[in-house]
Amino acid sequence: MRHTLATRGAPSLRMAAHAIVPAALCALTREEVLRLPLPHGRESVPLGEWFEVRSESTDDASPWLRLEGELARFDGLGAGMAEGVLEVHGAVGHSVGIGMTGGTLRVHGSAGVLAGCAMGGGWLEIDGDVDDFAASALPGEMEGMRGGTLLVHGRAGARLADRMRRGTVAVHGDVGDFLASRMVAGTVAIGGRCGAHAGWAMRRGTIVFAGEAPAPPATFVPVHSDAQVIWQLLARDLARLGGRFEGLPRRAAARWAGDLAVQGKGEWLVPR
Incomplete structure (x- = not known):
């Protein structure tokens, strides 16, 4: 399953988006992705509160995920990523690709502090x-x-x-x-x-x-x-x-x- 996530708007607080990695989301159905909890302050909110999700079935076994929109308050995108491809179209927050060990993460925008911090493998490319x-x-x-x-x-x-x-x-x-x-x-x-x-x-x-x-x-x-x-x-x-x-x-x-x-x-x- 391939998913495209498009932001509905910027959250009021910073979001810990470490769970948004291709291998984890591509193993889920669209409904399961929409229910995925993301930390927001002291609470957790479903991913569907912040993203519209478009999904399609594919025979390609390689995990693939695309993010679109204003993501500057989403931290930790691609954290610990070990395989697959994550395409991000927009500026991202802090710690993008932190602890990556494999796969490809491309950011078509700028990134905050600690980009690629503690990276152990893979390819992280940032256009900005x-x-x-x-x-x-x-x-x-x-x-x-x-x-x-x-x-x-x-x-x-x-x-x-x-x-x-x-x-x-x-x-x-x-x-x-x-x-x-x-x-x-x-x-x-x-x-x-x-x-x-x-x-x-x-x-x-x-x-x-x-x-x-x-x-x-x-x-x-x-x-x-x-x-x-x-x-x-x-x-x-x-x-x-x-x-x-x-x-x-x-x-x-x-x-x-x-x-x-x-x-x-x-x-x-x-x-x-």
């Missing part, structure tokens, strides 16, 4: 901007993004990829302060400019500056060993994301290592 702490760690946890791909076509806020451990983050636009702070591993690619303190306390991992790169801080040092083979493999992988990343294979890259303030072995790759 994301707010602070995307692909980062949950509050109180030691690990951020642990796998998968987060692709942002707009801008990103502060602390992007904080404590990131694995996976790929690519942002076509500008990013805020403390990009990839305390990074453990993984790859972050930036097409625009970034704020202050990029790579602060990073231990391992790679930051690729496809656009205007900041001046490396004193705790990063240039590396003169030949890494062009690795660079070409990485550049070709990023080129499929388009934009400024598309021309990376035709450029050489300078390499900087750090953050030496924490005995870090991370790297900045700055294409020339």
Whole structure:
């Protein structure tokens, strides 16, 4: 069963929409989807209070779900998603794709804070901007993004990829302060400019500056060993994301290592 959910209007309070994932809803009939409880303040209200539901039967076994309308007050859409496709047409709230482990989630709009937070796999693509702490760690946890791909076509806020451990983050636009702070591993690619303190306390991992790169801080040092083979493999992988990343294979890259303030072995790759 495939479902399309269209909002009837914006709720007065923020909604915890963690239950709205393709695999769970596609196993239900239209009537069951309409009765699905969603937390609203201290109460739970049926999903049908906030959404019109259009359903169709299909032989395709892959779960598929589409959301339409004003969703900026709906938090946690696609949380824990492990399979299927979730297409969202409109701006979404906080924590979209939080804890994803598989599947594809596309947002044709912007997202709030903690987009892709604690993500472990899958593909999360956002056409607009994301707010602070995307692909980062949950509050109180030691690990951020642990796998998968987060692709942002707009801008990103502060602390992007904080404590990131694995996976790929690519942002076509500008990013805020403390990009990839305390990074453990993984790859972050930036097409625009970034704020202050990029790579602060990073231990391992790679930051690729496809656009205007900041001046490396004193705790990063240039590396003169030949890494062009690795660079070409990485550049070709990023080129499929388009934009400024598309021309990376035709450029050489300078390499900087750090953050030496924490005995870090991370790297900045700055294409020339």
